[in-house]
Amino acid sequence: MIVCIAVVGHQNNPLYLQSFTEADDALKLHHIVHCSLDVIDERVNNPKKTGPTLNETFLGLLYPTENYKVYGYLTNTKVKFILVTTDLDVRDADVRNFFRRFHSAYVDAVSNPFHVPGKKITSRTFAERVSTIVKSFGLSTAV
Amino acid sequence: MEDYPEELRTPPVTLVSIVGFPELHSTISTYLHSEQPPINTLALPDFSKISVMARNPKDKTLDSSSAQPGGILKKDWLLKHRTRSPAVIAALILLNGYRVVARGRNAKTVVVVVQSTENDEVSEDRIIALRKRAEVDSKYLLNFVSDASQLKESLNRLGSTFAELANTYYREEGKRIKARIEKKNTNSLELIIRYCFKVAVYAEFRRDWVEALKFYEEAYHTLREMIGVSIRLPPIQRLIEIKTVAEQLCFKVSTLLLHGGKVIEAMTWFRKHIVCYKKLVGAPDVVFLHWEWVSRQFLVFAELLETSSVTVPNTSSQLSVMLEKGLTEWEFNPAHYYQLAAHYLREKRLCLEVVLSVSEASPSSAADGIESGSVSVIPSVFIGQFSQLFEQEDAFRTQPLTDAEYILYAIAEGKRFQDSFEIIALFKKSFEMYNNLKAQRMASYCGHLMAIEYFTIGDFSNAKQLFDGVANLYRKEGWVALLWEVLGYLRECSRRLSSVKDFVEYSLQMAALPISSSSGSQPSDYKRKYGPSGPASLSQRQSIHNEVFELLRGEYTLSSNEGSSDLKVEADRPVHLEIDPISPLRVVLLASVAFHEQVVKPGASSSLTLSLLSQLPQPVEINHLEIQFNQPESNFIITSPQRSLLDVRSGDQQDLRVETAPFLTLHTNKWLRLTYDMKSDQSGKLECLSVIAKLGPYFTIICRAESPASMDALPLWKFEDHVETLPTKDPGLAFSGQKIIQIEEQDPQIDLVLGVTGPALVGESFLVPVTVTSKGHNVCFGELKINLVDARGGGLVSPRESEPFSNDSHHVQLLNVLGPDGEYESQSGPDNIRSIQHSFGLVSVPLLNFGESWSCKLEIKWQKPKPVMLYVSLGYLPSSNEAKEQKVHVHKSLQIEGKTALAISHHFMFPFRRDPLLLRIVKPIPGSDPTTSLAFKETSILVVNARNCTEVPLRLMSISVEVDGDDTGRSCRVQQGGGSLPSQPLLVPGEEFKQVFSIIPEVYLQSVGVGTVCLRWRRESGLEEQTSSSIIAAGAVTRHKLPDVNVEMVPLVVSLECPPYTILGEPFTCYVKIQNKTKLLQEIKYSLADSQSFVLSGSHNDTIFVMPKSEHILGFKLVPLASGSQQLPRVTVTSVRYSAGFQPSLAAATVFIFPSKPHFEMEDKVTENKASLLMNEQIS
Structure with a gap:
């Protein structure tokens, strides 16, 4: 199950952060997302270390936490997507697929003429779409 | 890791025992210890002490496989094998005295016969007897010669024998135990684990790491099966024991993997270990023990990683394995494990706090008993077990604990430790490591947790310092939710530290954070999850806002930490931000x-x-x-x-x-x-x-x-x-x-006028009058700044050009500033500032009252024709009150062209009707420069033209040819022809002036300097002449360097003599003089053409010979037939020797013929003048 999805801007500032847990550990998820930015920085600045993920938007598994898996994605405009999931056995293809769908939702949201680039995304439509994508993430693994 | 016993932490080392001859022990043990691999020595001075190694008979009963074992691993087994149970026993004897003592053990025996020198003969019989008694193979009966010369060899022999025997011993022991496992004659899992452990240890003794790893893993897996199956102990203690054994096995496995370079395997192994055991939380009362155990796993693994200096895999094959296993690069960093160790230790602290609060609420009598010390709990002989120790009639008796007793014991133990400092130390380690890796966000997360721990133990100043650092990062990156939490802590810290200002600052920051969501519900344990300020919400912001403003108005008193010093904002304690x-x-x-x-x-x-x-x-x-x-x-x-x-x-x-x-x-x-x-x-x-x-x-x-x-x-x-x-x-x-x-500054009420008329001329001292007139302001402390700037850009200086007549390299120069009357300004008084440089000048202006004016003249000299911007600025104070007023500035600028006054040109020519034969002109040598050639010791004519290029009339003052200074003696004689100048001629613009000089070269040289034409002139300024100063009267000088000339020897000179004019019908004689200047006979051909205008007599064609150094004159008598300007018959003279022909030029062969005798009513002088004038005309 996806517990958190975040969009992080150029100054490493959160543009959108939504957690999908009943429990009140939103702050902890904030910390996890924030810490995983270090891994993204590391991967982007030392691309030779990452080898196979070179020149790819999907950054792969980022951050080892015991209860969560954190995946990253870097768009061509250097906006970062971070996914936190509690599933410990996740297929890469599912995550890639998720990010692809999330990316297109993001592109639609920021293409809104009333959206100012670099500001937080407050669109309700975007939030709805994201929650649909998040829900279908669980389903697609089952299928 | 330091908590582990030494024997577990380090790889086992072979142990041998030497008995007897204590004086040799240190030599032998030092040697054996430095062997590769080293061997430890158990040295016994004599055979009476050998019972140390003897087997404790009680062990036998415990070790019997038939009985149910009391535990999994015995605590002192490993220690025993490392310190008390040697693989080899070596008896050092002189000859006799060795008794078999270690019969019960499988230890190998060696008998070493010590000889003081090599020559000590040992008889064969005695050796055989000894072997029999000691039951040793002859191979293991060694001679040891303590003589210095043989000592090394003996030690070597000893060492290799010991190593070999020890290896055999450990292999046999291992085999023996392994056989027990393979026989499967026991279904006690404990014993299997123990056997596996032993086999692994023996393998380690032999440095067989692969087997050791295999059996440690075997033991670990078997142990895993025991969970939930074993019923030997009360459940809590059973789990504790299993975990403790698992910990040791895991440590061994991790160490072997890491030291073997199998980093990824070690990571995966450790991860599995944690995943597997983390779930085994155990009884709720002793959960804290579990978390402590988990924390220790991470700590030990972190320390292992740190000491084995693991590098993140960077080859692609390793990377793909890493990805497959779901490992990330941070997992190769000890910081990650330190952080987790701290995290679980924190978990332990929290659980322990809960347990303590419960136990304090209901104190039990048993706890008193445990704590009071009448009954003491000690670690039992098995790893991970504890037992009670009773003191009964001078004897100690141990007894197993019940779980309830164990819990009380564990709580009592837990109370004794301050975990917070340990937690802080772990976080700090992680924090520093992340900082070194430039992973600032991870570091600040650790810093954040560390600060919370400081906050918990009440060290608010440390906490505040750390929180401040963390808050800066969150603020920079705009993580509002995280910042809110940190600020909440900071606000609380400053309240506890009684710092009103900080409290106000943090409160205001929190109130102004961009948080608009309003999550109304506050969970009960919000302090643990959200920090002291609760969850971020708009209502929370508002309440913080109201609280801080109440405080600032003095209506509210903040209770500080101790409550003793309340925080209040009062008149004598205001707050400034x-x-x-x-x-x-x-x-x-x-x-x-x-x-x-x-x-x-x-x-x-x-x-x-x-x-x-x-x-x-x-x-x-x-x-x-x-x-x-x-x-x-x-x-x-x-x-x-x-x-x-x-x-x-x-x-x-x-x-x-x-x-x-x-x-x-x-x-x-x-x-x-x-x-x-x-x-x-x-x-x-x-x-x-x-x-x-x-x-x-x-x-x-x-x-x-x-x-x-x-x-x-x-x-x-x-x-x-x-x-x-x-x-x-x-x-x-x-x-x-x-x-x-x-x-802006005030408008100046001053006129600054630059009166310039026309362009400046190169070489003259050009005067620019500057007038300052007061039109409302008084001028006090006036300063005139003058600046010359090249109008086309670029400097006024060109250091590369070396001009012979410019002393310095400034093309345009400010020479001086003249006073109003044209005189040099007198340097009087300290106020009189005066500073003039090549392109900059500073002159002070005297005090001017309203209506007064002052003027000066700038003397500027141009060395090159160049336009120049002249900037003049006047700065002054409108009144003499220096302090109050501000300077007013007037700026004026003007572009002044610099022009060449006179264009001078020149040309050389021969005298009229006299032509020397110059061979170079006849036959120019190829490659030679086309310089002018002059005949040696013959007069040549130099004509100098000077044209006025300006738009003003100029008066010529003098013209002369000056010999260059560097000429030694006179190379040619120059005479000014045509008399002196007629009283300084005036040249109107565009007019040209000519001056004739005659030159007689006196040196026969290739190149002779003629000199420089020096023209002195001045501007004809009409009325202003009186006012102009002596500088102008002196005039300016324009120079023109004449080119060097060639001087040549002349072999022949042909001159035509003929009257300048004749009268129609009157006969006259015309001579052609041929001068031979050589010492050779010259053959000359000449011919004379007929002319319609003249009747002539004389030979037309002939060849003559001119004697050396003599002159031949050809004479023709002519009668003019027509009047006017007429061409004489053309004479052609040809020198055969030089193959050079000569014909006089048209001008030279022209005479004027009057129709009748003219009547000139003039004096001779005038005629002469006329003649010369005529000549001039002809020249031009």
Whole structure:
């Protein structure tokens, strides 16, 4: 199950952060997302270390936490997507697929003429779409 | 890791025992220890002590496989094998005295016969007897010679034998135990684990790491099966034992994997270990023991990683394995494990706190018993087990514990430790490691957790320092939710530290954070999850806002840490906050100041708009505002009409301007715009420095003013999707407005005139009159600055050009500044500043009253024709009161062309009708430069032309040819022809002047310098002539360097002699003179053509011979037949020797024929003049 999805801007500032847990550990998820930015920085600045993920938007598994898996994605405009999931056995293809769908939702949201680039995304439509994508993430693994 | 016993932490080392001959022990043990691999020695002085190694008979009963084992691993087994149970026993004997003692053990025996020297003969019989008695193979009966020469060899022999035997011993022991496993004659899992462990240890003794690893893993897996199956002990203690054994096995496996370089395997192994055991939480009362255990796993693994200096895999094959296993690069870093160790230790602390609070609530008698010490709990003989120790009649008796007793014991133990310091130390280690890796966010997360731990133990100053660092990062990156939590802690810390100012700052920052969501519900344990301020919400912001403003108004007292010193804001303890453009408090109050104009005249007024913005959630009322400028007299105060001025004006602010505003209340995210007129008499920069807002009786904010044009967006809020408005109503002003206005200086009431007429001429001293006339201002302390700048850019200096007649390399030079009367300024008085350089001058102007004027002349000399910008600026004070007034400046500039006055040209020619034969002209040598050739010792004519190129008449003062200074002696004689100048001729613009010189070269040389034409002239300035000074009278000099000439020997000179004019019909004689200047006979051919205008007599064609150094004259008698200018018959002279022909030029062969004898009524002189004039004409 996806517990958190975040969009992080150029100054490493959160543009959108939504957690999908009943429990009140939103702050902890904030910390996890924030810490995983270090891994993204590391991967982007030392691309030779990452080898196979070179020149790819999907950054792969980022951050080892015991209860969560954190995946990253870097768009061509250097906006970062971070996914936190509690599933410990996740297929890469599912995550890639998720990010692809999330990316297109993001592109639609920021293409809104009333959206100012670099500001937080407050669109309700975007939030709805994201929650649909998040829900279908669980389903697609089952299928 | 340090908690583990030494024998577990280090790889096992072979142990041998040597008995007897104590004097040799240190030599042998030192040697064996330095062997590779090393061997430890158990040295016994004599055989009586050998019982140390003897097997304890009690062991036998315990070790019997039939009985149910009491535990899995015995605690001292490993230690025993490392320190007390040797693989080899070596008896050092002289000859006799060895008894078999170690029969019960499988230890190998070696008998070493010690000889003092090699020569000590040991008889064969005795050796055999000894072997029999000792039951050793002859191979293991060694001779040891303690003689220095043989010692090394003996030791080597000893060492290799020991190593070999020890290896055999450990292999056999291993095999023996392995056989027990394979036989499967026991179904006790404990024993299998124990056997596996033993086999692994024996393998380690032999350095067989692969087998060791295999059996440790085997033991570990078997242990795993025991969970939930074993019923030997009470459940809590059973789990504790299993975990403790698992820990040791895991440690061994990890160590072997890491030291074997199998990093990824080690990681995966460890991860599995944690995943598997983390779930085994155990009984709720002793959960803390579990977390402590988990924490220790991470700590030990972190230490292992750190000491084995693991590198992140970087080959692609390793990487793919890593990805497959779901490992990330951070897992190769010890910091990650330290952080987790700290995290679980923290978990342990929290659980322990819960347990303690429960146990304190219901104290039991058993706990008293445990704590009082009458019954003591000691570790039992098995690893991970504890037992009770009773003291009964001078004997100790151990007894197993019940789980309830064990829990009490564990709690009592737990109380003794302060985990917080350990937690902080672990986080700190992780923090530093992440910092070294430049992973600032991970580091700050560790810092954050560390700070919370400090906060928990009440070390608020350390906590505050750490939180501040963390808050900076979150603030920079705009993580509002995280920042809220940290600020909440900071606010609490400053309250506990009794720092009102910090408390106010953090409270205001929190209140102004961009948090709009309102999550009303507050979970009960919110303090643990959200820090002291609760979850971030708008209502929370509002309540913090209200609280802090109540405090600032003095209506509310803050209780500090101890409660002894309450925090209160009072008249004698006011709060001042400073906000600068980088302060995080900018969101609380932002002051933007914009002048509506950029430049203003002194005394004129300009509008100033002050805009204030606050993001505080509630409206804030300002008592009054004070605006401060760099010119303090411009400061003013803004107050609202409701407030009386009494509390505004205090002390030194009495004379300040006071403005009123209809209201002074700041609403959230709404600019408060106030516009006032500003006026300043002082020229220069007027800058608004700060805005001081008084928000209550004891609270002021000093806010640095910012220009709207260069204002940064509000931190944190800039990422928010909220309405942004401009600080001023006029959008143009919002983008370009400045907090600085330039106040111009006063208009000068002075005329500065540069009176220049026409262009300057190169070489002359050009005078530029400068006039200063007062038209309203007095001129005090006036200074005239003069500056010459090349109008086309580039310098006035060209160091590369070397001009023979310019002493310095300045093309245009300011020579002097002359006083009004044309004289040099007298240098009188200290005020008289005077400084003149090549292109810069500074002259002081005397005091001028209204209507007076002063003038001077700038003397500028051009060396090259070049346009120049002349800048003259006058700075003065309008009155003599130096302190008050500001300098007024007048600037004037003028472009002055520099022109060449005279264009000088020249040419050489031969005398009229006399032509020397110059061989070079006849036959130019190829490659030679086309220089002019002159005949040696023959007169040549030099004509110099000077044309006036200017637009003003010039008067020529003199013209001469000067010999160059470097010529030694005279190379040619130059005479001015045509008499002297006729009283300084005047050249009108464009007119040309000619001067003739005759030159007789006196040196026969290839190249001879003729000299330089020196032309002295001056401007014909008409009326001004009287006023012009002696400098002008001296005139300017223009020079023209004549080129070098070739001087040649002349073999022949042909001259034509003929009267200048004749009369029609009258016969005259014409001679052609041929001078032979050589010492050779010259054959000359000549011919004469007929002419219609003349009848002539004489031979037409002939060949003559001219004698050396003599002259031949050909004479022709001619009668003119026509009048006017007529051509004489053409004579052609040809030198056979030089194959050079000569014909006189047309001009030379022309005579004028009068029709009848003319009657000149003039004196001879005039005729002569006329003749010469005629000649001049012909020349030209």
